[in-house]
Amino acid sequence: MTEPKHTPHARSADTVPTDQEAVASNEGISASPPEPNGSRAESESEQGVPVEQLQQQLAQELKELAGRLQELSPALTPSQFPGAQGLIEATQSVLGKANFEKLRSLAGDLLDIDTWKGAWFIARQTMQLQVNTVQRRLQGEYETDEWGLDPEVLEAVIPFFEFLYRKYWRVSTTGLEHVPDSGRALLVANHSGQLPFDGAMLAAAIKLDHPSNRLIRTMFAAWFPTLPFVAPLFVKCGQVLATEDNGVRLLENDELVSVFPEGYKGVGKLYQERYQLARFGRGGFIRMALKTQAPILPVAVVGAEETYISIAKSEVLAKLAGFPYFPITPAFPWLGPLGLIPLPTKWFIDIGAPIPLDSYGPQADQNLLLVSQLTDQVRGVVQKMINDRLAQRRSVFRG
Amino acid sequence: MTEQRVVLVDGVAGYWGGRVAERLLTEPDLHIIGLDTAPPQQSSGIDFIQADIRNPLLVELLKEEKVHTYVHLAFRENERPTETAFEFNVMGTLKVLSACAQADVQRVILKSSTLIYGAAPGNSAFLREDHPLNAKRNFGTLRDLIEIENFCVGFRSQAPEVRLTLLRFANIIGPTVDSPLTRFLRDDTAPLLLGYDPVIQIIHEEDAVKALAHAAIYDVPGVYNVAAPGAMPLLKLTGLAGKLPVPVFHPLAYLGEALLGSRFTAFDFDYFRYPCVGDLQRMREDLEFTPTHLAEDAVREFAALRKHKAAAVDMTPQEVEEEHLRAIIERRQNIRRQLAQAGPSRPQPRGRLEAEVIAESADSNLYEEES
Numbered sequence: 120m121t122e123p124k125h126t127p128h129a130r131s132a133d134t135v136p137t138d139q140e141a142v143a144s145n146e147g148i149s150a151s152p153p154e155p156n157g158s159r160a161e162s163e164s165e166q167g168v169p170v171e172q173l174q175q176q177l178a179q180e181l182k183e184l185a186g187r188l189q190e191l192s193p194a195l196t197p198s199q200f201p202g203a204q205g206l207i208e209a210t211q212s213v214l215g216k217a218n219f220e221k222l223r224s225l226a227g228d229l230l231d232i233d234t235w236k237g238a239w240f241i242a243r244q245t246m247q248l249q250v251n252t253v254q255r256r257l258q259g260e261y262e263t264d265e266w267g268l269d270p271e272v273l274e275a276v277i278p279f280f281e282f283l284y285r286k287y288w289r290v291s292t293t294g295l296e297h298v299p300d301s302g303r304a305l306l307v308a309n310h311s312g313q314l315p316f317d318g319a320m321l322a323a324a325i326k327l328d329h330p331s332n333r334l335i336r337t338m339f340a341a342w343f344p345t346l347p348f349v350a351p352l353f354v355k356c357g358q359v360l361a362t363e364d365n366g367v368r369l370l371e372n373d374e375l376v377s378v379f380p381e382g383y384k385g386v387g388k389l390y391q392e393r394y395q396l397a398r399f400g401r402g403g404f405i406r407m408a409l410k411t412q413a414p415i416l417p418v419a420v421v422g423a424e425e426t427y428i429s430i431a432k433s434e435v436l437a438k439l440a441g442f443p444y445f446p447i448t449p450a451f452p453w454l455g456p457l458g459l460i461p462l463p464t465k466w467f468i469d470i471g472a473p474i475p476l477d478s479y480g481p482q483a484d485q486n487l488l489l490v491s492q493l494t495d496q497v498r499g500v501v502q503k504m505i506n507d508r509l510a511q512r513r514s515v516f517r518g
Numbered sequence: 519m520t521e522q523r524v525v526l527v528d529g530v531a532g533y534w535g536g537r538v539a540e541r542l543l544t545e546p547d548l549h550i551i552g553l554d555t556a557p558p559q560q561s562s563g564i565d566f567i568q569a570d571i572r573n574p575l576l577v578e579l580l581k582e583e584k585v586h587t588y589v590h591l592a593f594r595e596n597e598r599p600t601e602t603a604f605e606f607n608v609m610g611t612l613k614v615l616s617a618c619a620q621a622d623v624q625r626v627i628l629k630s631s632t633l634i635y636g637a638a639p640g641n642s643a644f645l646r647e648d649h650p651l652n653a654k655r656n657f658g659t660l661r662d663l664i665e666i667e668n669f670c671v672g673f674r675s676q677a678p679e680v681r682l683t684l685l686r687f688a689n690i691i692g693p694t695v696d697s698p699l700t701r702f703l704r705d706d707t708a709p710l711l712l713g714y715d716p717v718i719q720i721i722h723e724e725d726a727v728k729a730l731a732h733a734a735i736y737d738v739p740g741v742y743n744v745a746a747p748g749a750m751p752l753l754k755l756t757g758l759a760g761k762l763p764v765p766v767f768h769p770l771a772y773l774g775e776a777l778l779g780s781r782f783t784a785f786d787f788d789y790f791r792y793p794c795v796g797d798l799q800r801m802r803e804d805l806e807f808t809p810t811h812l813a814e815d816a817v818r819e820f821a822a823l824r825k826h827k828a829a830a831v832d833m834t835p836q837e838v839e840e841e842h843l844r845a846i847i848e849r850r851q852n853i854r855r856q857l858a859q860a861g862p863s864r865p866q867p868r869g870r871l872e873a874e875v876i877a878e879s880a881d882s883n884l885y886e887e888e889s
Contacts, residue, residue, distance in 0.1 A: 259750075259757025259817075266643055267717045267751055344639035344792055347713025347768060351751070354717070364642040 174207055181206060266336075269355040273334070276356060277326065283316070284323040287463050288422065291518070292324040294470030297416055300331040303370045304473065305408045306377035308418035309396055309501055310385030313427040313446045315339070316461065317386075317420045318358075321377055324468050335377045336369050342383075342443050363403050370411035377418070378404045380494075387432065387444035393424035394509060396502050402494040405476075409484040414473035415497055419504035422466030425515045427451070465518035467508050471500060522549040525734055526585045528571050528614070529592030530558040533695065534629060534730070537723075538589060539564050541731040548735070551583060554592065559846050571610045580621035587625040588618050589734050595696075596658030597784075607662040612669055619677035627733045628670070629726075630663050630686045632719065632743050633698075637792035643717070644797035647686070647741040654786055659698075681739035685729055688745035688796060691816050692723030693823045694848075698784035703759045704824060708783055710752065712765035716793040719749040722811035722819075732807050742805045743796025748813035752790060758817040760824060 228234045255261070256271070263269045284290050298304065308321060322335040338361035344350045359365045361378065369376050379385060384397035408415050429446040436452075437445035451458030474497065476483075483489055512518060525542055529535030530552035536559065542550050543563045552564040553571065567579070571592050580588070590611060596603035611628070618626050635645045636652035651668070655661040667684065674682055689699035699720065702708045721729075721744060729744045756763050766774075771787050801807055811819075 257757050259754040259759075261754065263717075263751055263754065265717075265749060267715075269751070341640040347711070351713070351715035354715075355751075359643060360640070362640070362642040364644065364646070368644065 177207060178204060263355070266357065266359055267351075267354040268334075268357040272352070272355040273357060276352075277323075280319055280323045281327060284320055284327060288320065288426075288466040289518075290320055290324060290422075290466040290468055292328055292468040292470070294472075295324070295329050297470050297472055298325060298329055298331075298333075298375070300333075301373065303373045303411060303413040304375055304416055305366075305370065305404060305413045306335065306375070306416045306418050306470070307399075307404055307497055307501065308377060308379055308420055309394075309505060310379035310381040311388060311393065311420065312423035312461070313386060313429055313448075314459075314461070315379070315386055316426065317423045318377065318379060320423070320466060321418060321420065321468060325375065333375050335375050337377045338366060338379075340382055340443070345441075361403075363407055366404070366407035367410050370407060370413045376407075376413075378407075380404050380498075383443040387446060388424070388429065389432065390424070390428045390430060394421070394505050396498055396505075399494050399498045402490040405490045405493045405497070406484040408476050409479055409490070409493075412477040412481075414475050414477075416473050417471040417497060417500045417504060419469045419471070419501055419508055420466065421469070421505060421508040421512065422464045422515070422518075425464045426461035428462075462516075464515050467512070467518070469504050469508055471504055474500065522547055523586045524549045524551060524584055525587040525589060526551040526553055526580070526583070527564075527589040527591060527734075528553040529590075530554045530564060530566065531556040532592065534593075534727070535589075535591040537727045538591060538730045538734070541727050542589075542734060545731075545735060551585070559850070572606075572613050576613065576617040577620045580617055580623055585618075585621065585623050587627065587734050588614065588623050589627045589730065590614050591629055591730070593629065593662075596662070599655070599658035599661050603658050604662060604665075608665045608669070611666045615669070615673050615677075615680070619673075619680050623680060625681045625683065625734070625737065625739070627683045627685070627730060628666065629730060630667060630684050631660070632686045632688045632745065632796040633789065633794060634660055634663050634667065634686070635794050635796070637716070637786070637788040637794040639792050641793055641795075643793060644795055645743070646797045647743060647800060654788065657786060681737065683733040683739055684741040685733055686741065686743050686796060687726050687729075688719040688721045688743070690723050690726050691720045691820050693820065695723040695726075700820070701784040703756070703761050703820065705784070706762060707764055708761075709764045709766040709771060710756070711768045711771055711787060711790045714768065714791045715751045715753045716789075716791060717749045717795055718752045718755050718793075719745040719795045720755070720813050720816060721745045721809060722816040725809035725811055728810070729805075729807050732805070736806075738805050740800070740804060742801050742807075743798055744801050744805070744807065744809075745796055745798055746809045746811055746813040746816060747798065749795050750813055750817075755817055758814065758821055760821045 252271075261269065261271055298306075306321065308317065311317060318337040318339070322337055325331075325333055325335050334357050337358045339353055339358050340361055343353055344360060359369060359376075361382075366376055366378070380399035380403075381397040382400060388395075388397070404415075407413070427446060427448045429448055431447045433445045433447055437443065448458060450460075476493070479486075479489065525548050527535050527539040527542065527550060530539045531554040535552070535554065539550055539552050539558070542548055550564055552558055552566045553569060554566075555568065555570050557566055557568065558564060569576070569579070571590075579585075592606075592610060594603045594606050596607075615626065617623075632645070634651045634653045635641070635649050636654060638652060642649075651664045653660045653664060655664065670682060670684060673680075690697040691699055691703075725746060726744070732738075750758075753763060768787070768791065775783070775787060
């Protein structure tokens with residue numbers, strides 16, 4: 120190993136260890152071998168490679184290099200540089216995962232017929248398991264609840280939504296502490312993004328990040344039951360058609376229910392209308408909450424508006440396709456199914472403090488004036504939460 | 519009550535009339551009169567009167583016999599709406615109800631179906647009894663039931679002294695019943711809709727009989743949905759019943775229905791697409807009736823028997839009279855077989871049948887052949 124080769128590495132680290140650190144680390148090496156895993160040390164000792172010696176040499180070289188660097192530019196001050204020992208450990212922690220000895224033995228394994236027998240066995244078992252599952256389900260041997268929620272289907276789709284939630288839209292959720300661990304509550308959120316991913320992400324937030332891991336019963340519009348495959352999938356994932364009867368029954372069962380009172384008007388908003396709340400339905404959600412004395416949790420979803428940039432809506436195409444609205448985006452429908460891929464914006468879900476409704480008495484849901492006032496009040500709260508988040512947000516894609 | 523209460527059951531030669539009459543015979547304080555145009559297959563203990571319900575002298579009969587409760591079960595199932603069936607079902611019911619009002623009959627019990635709510639995308643998951651009757655009228659049975667129910671609304675205000683009980687049953691399933699659902703499940707090629715899996719509510723035939731008897735015995739006026747707890751997705755139902763699903767893309771299915779008529783399926787396709795499930799709160803709390811069979815058990819029992827019967831019986835939809843005759847023949851065969859076999863020692867199947875219902879004893883030997 121020559122010195123110039125090392126120089127850029129050390130420079131990139133930008134800092135230099137003190138002599139004492141280097142010495143201490145050298146001692147550390149001799150005292151206890153810095154092997155991250157013992158198996159590797161054993162395998163090496165079997166092959167007779169003196170790892171400790173190599174590491175000591177490396178540490179020595181690094182120390183020399185550091186000294187030279189300091190000579191070159193005295194302005195450099197030693198700071199939290201981990202030291203030669205730390206550097207080796209860091210390298211090992213990266214390389215250790217690759218674990219060359221294991222790779223070497225793996226290469227040997229690949230030539231061994233037993234490896235392939237084992238792989239075949241595992242593949243066959245996995246396949247058999249899948250086939251058994253499909254067969255069992257075809258024979259109707261699975262459980263659903265009275266709404267049609269199928270836990271097996273739900274478990275199967277969660278990874279996809281977890282990916283969307285954590286990796287794709289990198290959703291940051293605040294206010295999870297407002298969501299009760301048990302008992303009824305009604306989440307009222309703004310609706311946006313052409314496709315109703317916001318409902319799925321809100322549910323994912325509670326399912327993945329809330330300590331209770333509760334399942335939200337999201338209420339969907341009456342268009343979805345007409346769609347093949349979508350309709351049963353929604354129902355099997357525990358979602359329920361948005362009717363007042365359904366909502367009241369769910370809340371009476373102490374479920375967590377989410378509604379998007381803007382409906383099609385909200386989800387099909389044009390880009391220029393983004394984050395301006397549409398009318399909150401006819402106040403049905405307020406009646407649901409008043410009837411069941413459930414607290415309302417206002418929710419602001421920011422970031423979903425920009426997943427599709429809806430420039431215009433085509434009424435003719437909507438009528439032809441039987442859609443409630445037909446968005447025209449820069450990519451859709453021009454690119455076909457590719458145009459359906461949402462943009463990877465950064466999302467925020469803010470859950471506000473509960474708005475209690477139990478002080479209005481049992482017959483309050485028949486008071487039309489009260490219902491409309493409360494509807495506007497909740498809408499105002501959600502709009503304010505959206506505006507607050509938008510004021511803090513600097514970038515659509517980075518948050 | 520020291521004196522026996524008189525309960526008149528019409529349609530006793532038919533399936534429901536016969537079974538409900540048999541069930542009511544086990545009640546000691548009831549006197550059962552059976553009414554039909556033909557004598558029932560098992561007439562033991564039933565005070566049978568041979569007459570048509572549309573006979574104008576029905577009022578006189580009811581007065582003379584001091585009928586307290588009228589159980590109206592004379593109904594002709596019809597797939598395509600026909601004029602004769604309408605005549606019998608709707609006009610017959612109309613005449614029965616007016617005769618009951620004139621003859622001071624205290625209670626009338628009618629059998630209806632939850633399918634009359636209609637399957638629609640906007641249906642709540644559980645439809646209460648006050649839901650509008652939106653079913654399409656292309657199926658004769660449903661059209662007649664809606665007509666009858668609409669008439670009942672007016673009748674209730676005209677004759678409030680007659681206490682009317684309407685039981686709306688979910689899809690009826692069971693080893694002996696011939697219902698749209700059992701016809702569908704027995705037919706291996708009956709299609710489903712691709713990509714739809716609505717929740718289906720069912721009730722065991724025995725529970726349907728019990729519910730009708732319950733309504734005749736107790737004073738429970740009103741309209742009730744009656745179904746077994748544990749509604750399940752359609753594909754789970756067909757899976758449990760051992761029916762291979764034959765999915766058809768829905769526009770093609772509707773096109774086929776429009777072109778060929780509704781003959782190749784026992785249901786309107788909407789029932790395979792959207793849910794039509796009744797809310798059972800009133801059944802539990804007001805009717806105070808609890809079905810003994812869970813939905814899943816009822817399907818398993820049906821599947822066990824279907825496997826056994828599959829080869830023997832061709833169950834394509836037939837004329838109503840033919841169906842009746844076949845049921846009679848089957849029943850008589852069963853009795854004969856049972857007599858031939860001394861001391862039946864049957865294994866207890868999963869979906870158990872209760873021995874208390876007399877009619878069941880005729881069918882019970884089906885289990886033996888299975889084992």
